[in-house]
Amino acid sequence: MDTDLLRTFLEVNKTRHFGKAATNLYLTQSAVSFRIRQLEIKLGTPVFTRKRGDLRLTAAGERFVPYAENILQTWGRARQDVALTDSYQQQLTVGATSLIWELESSSDWLEHVQTVQPEWALRTESLNRQQISNALLEKLVDVVLTSEPPKLADLQQFRLTSFELVLVSSEPDQGMESIAELPLVYLDWGTRFGVEHSRIPSLQRTPVLHSHGCQPALKFLLSRGGVGFLPLSVAQYWIEAGELHLVKDSPSTASELFMVWLSSNDKNADIEELVTALSAS
Helix, strand or coil, rough: HHHCCCCCCCHHHHHHCHHHHHHHCCCCCCHHHHHHHHHHHHCCCCCCCEEEEEEEHHHHHHHHHHHHHHHHHHHHHHHHHHCCCCCCCCCEEEEEEEHHHHHHHHHHHHHHHHHCCEEEEEHHHHHHHHHHHHHHHHHCEEEEECCCCCCCCCHHHHHEEEEEEEEEECCCCCCCCHHCCCCEEECCCCCHHHHHHCCCCCHHHCCCEEEECCCHHHHHHHHHCCCEEEEHHHHHHHHHHCCEEECEEEEEEEEEEEEECCCCCCCCCHHHHHHHHHHHC
């Protein structure tokens, strides 16, 4: 399978427009159309329905998206593994949700790994929460950083750090009763957080923004106003600047960040060596 065809397919799917995809890929629109036709010939089925002003995936195209993403991800990882020089003896591929990558502790961890294992090359991948288990099982990533380790038979985990989620408001002097009138911004930290959030009566309403990223939630609170939970490390600067305010008598939620991997991973011995080095440093 020509990876250029897959890359073009995913770009057209993202933009839902042949012209925009062509611009992003530095191709002509006719070249993009040709690649999509070639892909459809290879697959033996259309992947897009083409109606004037309305470009959509077919059912077959919908099913093909995760395969195309996985093939490109595996190919990119393989190229880097094969191309390792004498300076880098190992490559560690690390996956996490975009929410986790936004935490300072994730960046600190990457720097820490590079310090204790300077001969390793690092590769990061962004995953959604539903992809984590498959990414580990299919060896698309070696390690995942997560606050909610998946339930897999031979999963190994190592606690990296903890972080705090705090309830903040764009309006000063707010308490748990008064915030019921403010727009709700819901930053989705997963199942356990959702359960704890559901136990707060004044937050039980449809959120004006449901976000899987810290920055969209933060920017919305700063520009449009409202109330919602943010990591303290993200909110601290804006609290000190007087742009955001801690809600009085609000509960804070402690969460932990774990490094998880499968013992069946080919690099298990290297990962355990890394954990030993991290524990000792």
